[in-house]
Amino acid sequence: MIALSFVNRHNFRYYRLALDFHDNYLKWLRILKITIEDVAREANVSAMTVSRALRNPEKVSTKTREKIEAVVERLGYVPDPAASALAAGRTNVIGVIVPSVTNNVFSDVMLGIYEQSEGSKWQIQLGNSRYSPLEEERLVRTFLSQKPAGLIISGLDQSETTAALLKAAKCRIVQIMECGSAPYDMMIGFSHLEASRAATHHLLEEGYRRPACISARLDPRSQRRLEGYRIACREAGIFDPRRIVTTPRPSTVTLGGELVADLLSKVPDTDAILCNNDDLALGAMFECQRRGIAIPETIGICGFNDLEMMAAANPSITSVRTHRMEMGRKSMQMMDDALSGKEPKVSNIDLGFEIMVRESTSRKKA
Amino acid sequence: MIALSFVNRHNFRYYRLALDFHDNYLKWLRILKITIEDVAREANVSAMTVSRALRNPEKVSTKTREKIEAVVERLGYVPDPAASALAAGRTNVIGVIVPSVTNNVFSDVMLGIYEQSEGSKWQIQLGNSRYSPLEEERLVRTFLSQKPAGLIISGLDQSETTAALLKAAKCRIVQIMECGSAPYDMMIGFSHLEASRAATHHLLEEGYRRPACISARLDPRSQRRLEGYRIACREAGIFDPRRIVTTPRPSTVTLGGELVADLLSKVPDTDAILCNNDDLALGAMFECQRRGIAIPETIGICGFNDLEMMAAANPSITSVRTHRMEMGRKSMQMMDDALSGKEPKVSNIDLGFEIMVRESTSRKKA
């Protein structure tokens, strides 16, 4: 009876079960549901003090804090995030929305994000829009309903509704992958158009006069890369629309080979191939090798993204290095800074790119 | 005054602001926070009925349901998942914990999971343990604290604490990637040991007598694959420990080349290389080509996983096909079935594997 007097309603059952057997009681606690109340009772403090000890340890005396921490550890207490979110009206969730989780490009970015978030209080939640603006909209809605602290989202091409949702959102937003002029909030990326244009320039400088471009997927960034190729060719006065071969299919190594086959059947005098990504480039290389076409002498090949395998290939393949992991890391850092009150000085970062010249386009010395 | 009489406390402000201007009021609602109460008031029903109309539409008359749905649509009401989780004590979240999000192997599995979950009410939440049992433990704890409907987790090698947590968990669990005898709940995968053993057999059947094995990362599954190689070699009486070259570093294409260089410097008479994954295999191929070693004549190369690029390579590379996407899909299906009450007939599935014989090991016909 005495024990029951300080027991709240929902703890009744296990107190009944283990009234005079403390160890048993602890076991029950562990299996049933441990709340902040349980911790408070064990530590002889109020629930509020426990809450404080966990969120703002500095606002609690060292002694009580240590006592509470010990009890938390002993009981294995884990705060209920739902209750926390409901009471506080916010969460420690940072939503990350990417078009693809199977694409190396995005997985590298995610790696950077994960690395940077390690040790912080932020919890990453990943969404996969699968290149669909509608799916993206659904994801944004879902994420926002969770009152996230922040949202990291890919690109500039959200649907009108999505854009409206993001503009109205009360959380911080970092757009990644591209550069642009009107970020919702913060932004970090690079210019796909300029990168592709520079790559085309490189081909021209190496002496290739009839460069082609193959592209798959045709998402907004692919399109801008295509445009970069077009511009560079026009600037050099050698643009020929027949040398552009595209497909909406997702890119694969095999597809790279097929696109090259298609290309060469239409315009056999092509002397260089700018591939919209590295998978295509690898496939293009294999196809050329199968046909006995010399790389880089007869045809030069340039990829995009500079995946790790480009340097290992034989011949090694020229590619446009994009700083994906750094992009992930910095986006997370900007987010963290913004959420910690130290507003980042620059909120719209162009990370640039680098043409990694390798054997596959080095005709000069040959 | 009349209007105020039926207005609850927290809606007071925007009622004040737009008492007699209904449209404006709706706009405010949209920007501020729309709760189930707002919907209920607009639809002239109780909050409970709105809740029912959304969760169990069949328990509400068609007329009221339609009325409510219209209001929900008009106000753009999105339920607060935190409140829902708190009140119901459960969520529609299915947690997926994988060791790596950058590894093609897991991204294929995830693709399957995402595809299968599409259209269902389940919400996928991804966790990345980065091959760390401790990180995995942390993730399991975090996920469980969210009262998920289910958990999909990779492998059999959880830490003791993690295992205890999972056993005590009230949610359904599907283990993926491997086969084993004592699942926490459900399981789907294949035997890495048998797959690797079969691949080694294939090499022996092709006439290779001095097969080597290169491996990176050395996670539990790599180790079991290594063991499969050992067993097959011992069975054939040709086991030579010098032919095993491993590194704890994460595998890359470049690393494949380095391991081959290392291997050949130690045991130059090696006539086949079983690579523990396809990245290594590709790197091995490039390295052999660089050294002018004929594939498959002088050295045969076999990968593991059968990533798409294996078939596109030149020469095409033999690999062990594992049914990753199907694994993802089926794991999600098992989960869905289990959660929907229709307990799956088989709860421990061996998906098997397939040796995809290609040019890189086809010496017979040569």
Add this chain to the structure above:
DNA sequence: TTGTATGCGTTATCAA
């Protein structure tokens, strides 16, 4: 520094 009272938005329960 610590505690008390109260509300967050939803759903379970039971009554109508």
Add this chain to the structure above:
DNA sequence: TTGATAACGCATACAA
């Protein structure tokens, strides 16, 4: 078929 009421577990605001 619908509604009233009481939790759910935690954090805010304020009091002590």
